[in-house]
Amino acid sequence: MSPIASQKPSILIVEDSDEDFAAMERILLRSEAPVGLHRCSRAEQTYRLLDEWQQHPSWGQLPALIVLDLNLPGPDGRTILKELRRRDATKRIPVVIFSTSSSQNDITWCYENGANSYHVKGMDYPVFKHSVEQLSSYWLRSAQLPGSERSHAA
Amino acid sequence: MAEPVTPQTVDLTNCDREPIHIPGSIQPHAAMLVLREPDLTIIQASLNTTEKLGLPHSEILGAPLARFISAEDLAYLQARVLPLSLEAVPQYLPPLHFARAPRPTEAIIHRYKGALILELEDWPDRPALHHQEVFSALKNTLAALHGDLSVVDFCQLAAEHVRSFIGFDRVMVYRFAEDLSGHVIAEAKRDDLEAFLGLHYPASDIPKQARELFKRSKLRLIPDLRYAPIAIQPTLRPDTREPLDMSYSVTRSVSPIHVEYLQNMGVFASLSISIVIDDRLWGLFACHHYSARYVPHTLRMACEFLAHTLSFLVAGREAAEDHDYALHLHEQHRALEEAIAREADFGRALADATTIGGLRAVGAAVVTGTQIHRVGQTPDEPQLRALAHAVAKTVSENIWASDRLAETAPALAAHAPGVAGLLVAVLSRDPFSCVLWFREEVLKTVNWAGDPTKPVVAGPLGERLTPRKSFALWQQEVRGHSDAWTDTEIEAARRIRHTYHEVFSRRAQELARLNDQLAERNRQLDAFAYIASHDLKEPLRGIHNFSQFVLEDCAKELNADGISHLQTISRLTKRMESLLDALLKFSRLSRSEMTSRPVNLNTALDDALDLLSSLRQSSGVDIRIPRLLPTVQGDADLIAEIFANLVANAIRYNDKPSKWVEIGYLDSTRSGEPPTLYVADNGIGIPREHFDVIFRIFKRLHGRDDFGGGTGAGLTIVQKLIERHGGRIWVESEPQVGTRVLFTLAPTSAS
Numbered sequence: 025m026s027p028i029a030s031q032k033p034s035i036l037i038v039e040d041s042d043e044d045f046a047a048m049e050r051i052l053l054r055s056e057a058p059v060g061l062h063r064c065s066r067a068e069q070t071y072r073l074l075d076e077w078q079q080h081p082s083w084g085q086l087p088a089l090i091v092l093d094l095n096l097p098g099p100d101g102r103t104i105l106k107e108l109r110r111r112d113a114t115k116r117i118p119v120v121i122f123s124t125s126s127s128q129n130d131i132t133w134c135y136e137n138g139a140n141s142y143h144v145k146g147m148d149y150p151v152f153k154h155s156v157e158q159l160s161s162y163w164l165r166s167a168q169l170p171g172s173e174r175s176h177a178a
Numbered sequence: 179m180a181e182p183v184t185p186q187t188v189d190l191t192n193c194d195r196e197p198i199h200i201p202g203s204i205q206p207h208a209a210m211l212v213l214r215e216p217d218l219t220i221i222q223a224s225l226n227t228t229e230k231l232g233l234p235h236s237e238i239l240g241a242p243l244a245r246f247i248s249a250e251d252l253a254y255l256q257a258r259v260l261p262l263s264l265e266a267v268p269q270y271l272p273p274l275h276f277a278r279a280p281r282p283t284e285a286i287i288h289r290y291k292g293a294l295i296l297e298l299e300d301w302p303d304r305p306a307l308h309h310q311e312v313f314s315a316l317k318n319t320l321a322a323l324h325g326d327l328s329v330v331d332f333c334q335l336a337a338e339h340v341r342s343f344i345g346f347d348r349v350m351v352y353r354f355a356e357d358l359s360g361h362v363i364a365e366a367k368r369d370d371l372e373a374f375l376g377l378h379y380p381a382s383d384i385p386k387q388a389r390e391l392f393k394r395s396k397l398r399l400i401p402d403l404r405y406a407p408i409a410i411q412p413t414l415r416p417d418t419r420e421p422l423d424m425s426y427s428v429t430r431s432v433s434p435i436h437v438e439y440l441q442n443m444g445v446f447a448s449l450s451i452s453i454v455i456d457d458r459l460w461g462l463f464a465c466h467h468y469s470a471r472y473v474p475h476t477l478r479m480a481c482e483f484l485a486h487t488l489s490f491l492v493a494g495r496e497a498a499e500d501h502d503y504a505l506h507l508h509e510q511h512r513a514l515e516e517a518i519a520r521e522a523d524f525g526r527a528l529a530d531a532t533t534i535g536g537l538r539a540v541g542a543a544v545v546t547g548t549q550i551h552r553v554g555q556t557p558d559e560p561q562l563r564a565l566a567h568a569v570a571k572t573v574s575e576n577i578w579a580s581d582r583l584a585e586t587a588p589a590l591a592a593h594a595p596g597v598a599g600l601l602v603a604v605l606s607r608d609p610f611s612c613v614l615w616f617r618e619e620v621l622k623t624v625n626w627a628g629d630p631t632k633p634v635v636a637g638p639l640g641e642r643l644t645p646r647k648s649f650a651l652w653q654q655e656v657r658g659h660s661d662a663w664t665d666t667e668i669e670a671a672r673r674i675r676h677t678y679h680e681v682f683s684r685r686a687q688e689l690a691r692l693n694d695q696l697a698e699r700n701r702q703l704d705a706f707a708y709i710a711s712h713d714l715k716e717p718l719r720g721i722h723n724f725s726q727f728v729l730e731d732c733a734k735e736l737n738a739d740g741i742s743h744l745q746t747i748s749r750l751t752k753r754m755e756s757l758l759d760a761l762l763k764f765s766r767l768s769r770s771e772m773t774s775r776p777v778n779l780n781t782a783l784d785d786a787l788d789l790l791s792s793l794r795q796s797s798g799v800d801i802r803i804p805r806l807l808p809t810v811q812g813d814a815d816l817i818a819e820i821f822a823n824l825v826a827n828a829i830r831y832n833d834k835p836s837k838w839v840e841i842g843y844l845d846s847t848r849s850g851e852p853p854t855l856y857v858a859d860n861g862i863g864i865p866r867e868h869f870d871v872i873f874r875i876f877k878r879l880h881g882r883d884d885f886g887g888g889t890g891a892g893l894t895i896v897q898k899l900i901e902r903h904g905g906r907i908w909v910e911s912e913p914q915v916g917t918r919v920l921f922t923l924a925p926t927s928a929s
Contacts, residue, residue: 043720050727095712124715126759127766147719147755149726149748 033164034060036087038070038104039122040096044145048091048122051156059164062087067099071107078113086113089163092139094123094130102133109138116170118163198387200421201431203407205400207301207472208429209283210410211243212422213294215260218243221293221416226408230300232278235411243296246276255287264289266394266426270475274298284475288426293415295422297429301401301472309476315343316480320487329495333364336488337463340481341366344449344473346465350374351453353461356662357381358389363461383439393459395426396452397482400437402470403446407431440466447471449478451485455493500666503538507670510536514674518681524605525551528613528674537601537667539615547609556616557594565593569602570610577671578602581617584658591658599660603671605678613674617660707765711758718758722751760891767898777814779807779855783841785814786821790829799829800838807843808853812923816899823892824857824919831917832861844920852905852924863913872909873897896921 035052039045045063052059064070077083090108094101101121108114118140123130126144134142140163143155163169204210209230212222220238227233233246244252251274259269264287273282276298283298319339323332333351341349348371351364358381365375384392392398408431415422424430440448447467453460463485473481517527525544528551541554545566550559557565568590569578579601584591590600599617604610725747733741780803787794787801794801810817821841828839837860844854864872873893900907905922 041716041720043723044716047720047723047727124712124719145715145719147715147722147752149723152723 032058032060033085033088034062035089035091035160035164036062036064036070036073037091038064038067038096038101039091039093040065041093044093044122047149047152048156051153052160055157055160057161057165059160060087066096067104067107070104074111074114086117088117088169089160090114090117090119091159092119092121094121094125094134102137105134105137105139118167118169120159120163198433199391199423199425199430201407201424201433202413202421203409203431204297204424204427204429205402205431206405206408207401208297208299209408210427210429211238211296211298212410212415213243213296214417215294218294222410222412222422224408224410230279230283230298231276232280233276239411247274248277251275259287260294264294266290268297268395268426268428270479286428286475290426291423292417293422295424295427297427299429299472299475301474304472304474307474307476312343312476312480315339316483319484323487323491327495329492329499330363332488332491332495333461334366336484337364338366340451340463340465340484343477343480344465344471346447346449346467346471347371348374348466350464350466351461352379352464354389354459358384360384360461385435388433388436389459391425392450392452392462393454393457395428396454396485397428397478398432398448398450399428399473399478400432400440400448401472403437403440403448404470405431444468449473449481451481453485453489453492455489455496460489460492500664503664504666504669507536507666511670511673511677515677518677523549524678524681525549537615537670538617538661539599539601540618542613542615544611544613546605546611554616555596555618556614557597561593561595562614565590565614566610566612568593569604569612569614570607573602573604576604576675577668578604579663579668579671581660581662582658583660598658599663601663601667601671603675605675606682611678613671615671619658620661704765707761711761711765715755715758718751718754722748725751757891760895764891764895764898767895767902772813772816772902774811774813776809777812777817778809779817779843782814782817783807783821785818786825789818789822790826793826793829797829797832797837799832800836801825802838802840804840804842807841807855810852810923812903816902817923820896820899820921821857823896827892828857828859828861828917828919832859834860837861851926852922854920854922856918856920858916858918860916863915863917864909864911865913866911869909869911873907 037045037048039048045065049061049063052061062073064073074086077086092101092104092108096104101123105119105121108117108119115138119138121134121139121142122145123142124145125131131142141159143159146152204224206226208224209227210222210224211220211227213219214221219240219242221240223235223238224230225235227235227238231238231246238246247255251272255271259271262269266288268286268288271285271287274285275282279300281300283300284304285296285298287294287296289295319336322335322339327335333353337349337351348365348367350362352360353363354360360379360381360383362374362377362379365373367373410422414420443466445466446469449463449465451463451465453462463481514528518524520527525546528544539554541552541556543553543556543562544551545562550562552559552562556562572587572589579599580586580590581599583594583597583600587600591597594600594616596618597616598619599615601615601617603613605612725744728736729741729744729748736744783803825839825841829837840856840858842856842858844856846853897907900921900923903923904925906926907919907921909917909919911917
């Protein structure tokens with residue numbers, strides 16, 4: 025469970041579907057600029073990982089980006105999003121939603137509650153692949169993030 | 179003061195007020211002594227005591243009775259009679275022989291208001307009677323008066339026996355109707371006389387206070403109508419200073435009007451015996467003789483006894499007849515309740531199972547809202563509808579009855595030709611529902627004894643009016659009267675109404691419960707559709723992605739077939755996704771909020787057409803909008819969605835080289851009704867047998883990839899959107915020619 029300490033920017037993916045994670049993992053690991061990947065499939069697991077991460081400076085920086093699925097067993101992605109935005113340690117980390125739902129209600133709700141972008145998991149692999157690659161390159165390389173200069177121990 | 183009543187002082191205008199209980203005089207065949215108790219001093223006496231008793235008036239007034247009758251008679255009187263309660267109950271005495279009287283007189287005595295009144299009747303050729311004879315005749319009569327005789331048969335038999343007792347020319351049994359007119363229901367008469375049976379006599383023939391007296395004093399005899407009344411002297415009672423109340427006196431002088439009435443009929447002697455049931459003057463024996471005739475006390479007793487027995491028998495028979503009917507109605511009601519348990523439709527249950535409650539009627543109808551059930555003879559349906567409408571407007575009672583509809587409720591009679599009697603049980607007011615029972619005219623002709631509308635004519639004595647002189651048959655065409663509705667029937671109607679309400683409230687509760695259940699099931703179904711389609715998408719996406727991985731990773735190892743199969747898998751997952759999306763959208767429709775604002779339909783249509791721009795361009799369709807669309811109440815987004823779906827269908831299902839789609843509306847035929855919108859095309863059309871099927875979700879009439887390969891959910895979604903607006907959708911179409919889809923966006927009275 026404990027991530028390997030690394031200076032590489034990493035992405036935390038909260039996703040209960042192994043197949044969906046496999047697809048994302050495949051795309052991200054095959055991209056030009058490899059990233060560190062962490063996966064959680066439940067809310068409690070996500071909170072525990074983040075707690076431990078904070079207690080172990082040796083693990084390096086918290087993930088630079090969190091990818092969140094909305095429909096999860098137990099507390100769902102909405103609950104996790106609110107919790108991430110509540111915690112000091114995670115409230116500045118960009119969170120992007122990947123969900124099957126194309127419901128306007130869901131989309132609006134997520135933006136209102138601090139999501140940085142919302143993506144519908146479609147049934148078109150090339151389109152999906154493109155958006156995941158773009159996401160990674162945008163948030164991990166183009167965008168300037170607050171955490172990048174922040175000392176973890178501070 | 180209490181002058182003897184004479185024709186000059188009473189006329190018919192005051193007849194109803196005439197104080198006939200204090201005439202101050204008696205008939206001349208009798209003498210009257212008014213005694214003071216306990217010493218039996220004579221305080222008042224009729225002025226004919228010399229003639230009847232051989233005692234001058236001046237001699238007996240103030241003297242004790244003991245002075246004039248035998249010690250034996252006095253002892254009998256004091257020991258056996260006076261201790262009885264004689265108050266208002268005349269008691270027959272054995273004949274009394276006054277010392278100087280030519281012969282013994284029949285005597286009758288009663289007390290009333292503190293006076294002891296002794297009446298002494300003397301008739302010269304009184305028939306000699308043996309008690310055994312009378313009692314055995316009475317016994318025979320009573321023996322005949324039982325069994326399964328009807329009330330009328332009872333009365334006929336009694337009339338015959340009374341006539342054989344008293345030997346009068348005519349003995350009739352009158353029965354009083356509710357309007358107090360009399361009706362001759364039985365008659366025994368001398369063969370040569372004209373029959374009065376079946377004749378009706380107007381209520382005015384027997385004034386109100388006379389009926390009251392008839393009820394109290396059950397027997398009156400006038401042996402000879404051609405009499406001069408004999409005054410009582412002194413005119414006032416010495417003890418009370420008031421006129422003597424003769425309510426219970428048999429020999430009281432009768433009203434001159436009554437005398438004249440009987441004389442006009444040619445009657446010389448009259449005997450009437452009341453038939454009283456439950457303190458109600460049910461009827462009377464009216465006995466006429468065409469010469470003077472006296473009825474001895476023994477026979478009077480027999481007749482009174484007979485009348486009394488008859489009133490019991492009639493009361494019993496009437497109660498039994500009523501009881502049988504009430505029982506019948508109760509049974510019918512039970513049948514109704516059972517029928518309702520089986521049959522959901524109250525009106526049909528009422529009409530089928532019980533011939534509408536089992537009430538005696540020629541026909542009946544149940545009007546529940548717009549439904550009508552008829553049994554027997556009733557007005558036709560449009561008339562019934564109008565009648566129910568009129569009842570709703572004019573009848574405020576829940577149970578209403580009339581046995582003369584045209585007279586009492588012309589507004590209702592107008593819709594019920596041929597109906598004379600109507601009984602209504604209002605079941606509910608909104609929607610108006612009622613049960614109607616009909617009766618036809620019963621008496622087309624009433625045979626009045628004389629013209630009842632002219633009961634009085636001006637008499638020979640100037641201003642004074644006299645009773646009608648003609649009793650010749652006078653036929654009246656009575657229109658629009660039916661048998662009266664009885665309390666038992668009204669009660670039965672009330673019970674049916676009550677049952678309806680019980681059933682109705684039970685059904686309403688049941689309906690509310692089912693509604694809740696249905697709403698909950700619908701919610702569950704929607705949630706199911708939403709969750710299912712959502713959850714189905716995840717593995718589907720996996721299949722899709724993994725087939726892509728294989729294509730990416732192993733393209734070199736696969737042959738052309740393998741690659742094609744993987745591409746098919748990928749394509750099928752996409753198709754399944756669009757089906758799931760449609761299902762999601764449909765399930766979302768019923769859960770999403772809907773706003774209701776004025777919507778300019780032109781704007782909504784423009785939005786829809788924008789969405790379809792690429793389809794429109796590729797098809798080259800001609801969009802026709804013959805006139806500007808109206809503004810309606812609704813949800814703009816949902817209405818745009820309706821147009822988009824319908825226009826897209828109209829464009830897709832079209833194989834003509836030059837396609838057109840027309841969007842327009844029909845003016846509403848009634849004010850307040852919403853307009854009917856339509857989307858018409860010159861497309862392939864829809865066979866009539868598929869008109870319903872096309873609204874089923876995922877139902878496609880054509881090949882999967884024909885006509886643009888839709889999911890088959892479009893019309894289902896449109897129907898749902900229209901239903902959410904309260905409107906309806908329907909289709910007109912001719913295959914190969916075109917289709918017109920029509921819809922409304924608000925409830926109409928027809929829907």
